[in-house]
Amino acid sequence: MEQMLIDSAERILRDGCDKALLDSAEAGEFPQALASLLIDNGFDQLGAPDSGTSGDDAYGVLRVAGRFALPVPLAEWQLARVLGVSGYVSVGRMSADGSSAFGVPWAQQCERVIGVSDDGRARLFTVAQCRIEPEAHLAGESRASVAGDSEPIDAPADVFGRMALSRVALSVGALEHVLELAITYVTEREQFGRTLSKFQSLQHYLAIMAADVAAAARATDAAIVSLETERFPLDVAAAKSRVGEATNRVAELAHQVHGAMGFTHEHQLHHFTRRLWAWRDEFGDEVFWQQRLGRHIAAAGPDEVWPFLATGG
């Protein structure tokens, strides 16, 4: 992973992805200036063939994006470039019959939409020729259903897993940020004449959160490392499962330690927790992936599970 890319993404997002931008994006306004800046700097190309960058770079930058709750379909562009599709493109999960894609970010701002199905097929929809039903996910960010004619496009078999991994990478960044917010809050806020950080029950909450965040990050790294190997589908499954579990606990505890302040719209916490809740459902929820992993293990039988866990079978 190129540290320079990570640093430069961080710089751009620190300047350009603030609370005001998140508020307006959640009110439906596409963050055009920031989107253009990311494209101008080539962040959409990360991981694409001939880009000189790797999948590791792409997901590393998505993790940074998660730290800022980036409301731009960067993950979708990155996948599109991997598939050789240029321009303003979005990606959604495709229905089994291939007639529609749902959960598509910013479909109305895009010319084309790639639908990916959980069995690894991909089709290209032209937005102008489709019916669009605008919706929003839990964080109020544009998600639409897109239905109409489409044509098949070549995609690697792991295309659905790659999109799942994008949600996992975004989530790890958001989890890290939520943990930092919580640490800052309890070390600053005082009650009963001392900072909240002195109360053991809150120390323990934060320890639990830190453990979950570390586990989520480690599971995600493992899936990134196994990109383009046979193990990838199973390591993505493990990551989606583990990150989903971390999300549930960390978001709950983060709100608990922030008190009423964290329940306000003015506070930034909800931009992250609402996205975490949305991302855990996108491109297969935890249970979907757990079943995939579980069926694989059960099919191989009890004597193969240890070899699978230890050395990949």
Added chain:
Amino acid sequence: MMQYDRAELPAHHDEIRREVRAFLKQSFPPERRANSDFTSGHNPAFSEQLGNKGWIGMTWPARYGGGEKTFFERYVVTEELLAAGAPVSAHWIADRQSGPLLLRYGSQAQRERYLPDITAGKSYFSIGMSEPGSGSDLASVRTSAVRGDGGWVINGTKLWSTDAHRNHFMIALVRTRPVSDNRHAGLSQFVIDLRRDNVAVRPILNMGGQEDFNEVVFEDTFVPDDRMIGEEGNGWEQVTSELSYERSGPERFLSAFRVYVELIRAVGTEPSDAQAATIGRLAAHFLTLRRMSISVAGMLESGGNPVVEAALVKELGNNFEKELPDIARAALAGGARPAAFEAAYQDTMLGSPAFTLRGGTREILRGVIARGLGLR
């Protein structure tokens, strides 16, 4: 923030892994594999076989019978043994912490006296830290050693000393000077010869009906000078130095592994949706915990002292292994449970309350992590 790098076990270790698996296949048949808890089987004959194989003291210098191998190679061997449910408890503590402690702080004579027997799988150690009045608050130990003629006279009681009734030695943490403002000062460690020194070892039946842990009473027990490990008064630093080794190994998340294996056997090759999800969810935890634990092994290998990272692996791992039997039980709810599942389930369930107590309680570990986060 805690960082776990992408360390993986080097691929060339697959060879030793194959060797361990082959050995286990012939020396320890599958039908006996009910329990992956590292304290579940005290079997000197088996430990000696491992010693002959060179699988005890693997990272230690050759002059003491050690293998001069890496922590990663030791990791491979220990995780294979646990996953198979092998009876490893006789030598486990000596291999994991008593030997390394002696290597680091012991005198040359002590190393020569104790280590070769450990690596041969013939000499077993117990931990003498807890007392009736000192559990989590270890620095409050009251067992005392007072200088006598040519040695020390020890008085007090150690408690919960696992396997003290069948091991050879105990390393006891005792007070050699009265309590001062610095409560960590004035503590020292001694090797106690459980079979020859004048100590009373009384097994305490645990809730599962087994005699595993003990009360060890010292009444004017004399030990010669050469039993003191390291410097007088340095005991606190010494007991805490090994915590990263003690807390981050595969034994901190594999204790319930045999229940998982039997669950997979019980559901068969076509599990229900809910059963498949359970198996997958648990696998995600095993995979992640193992990777975190290996990351810590890597930090140890390169000379770091990842105290907080290790505490975090134990925190996650112990909670997980404690929950596992119940999750497995729910996955089989409503039907008859196969005998093999039942055996693993019962054995593990009865041991599970200890998972989040031994080696530092969950609450104490959370305190260690909170300190790492800068909260205390």
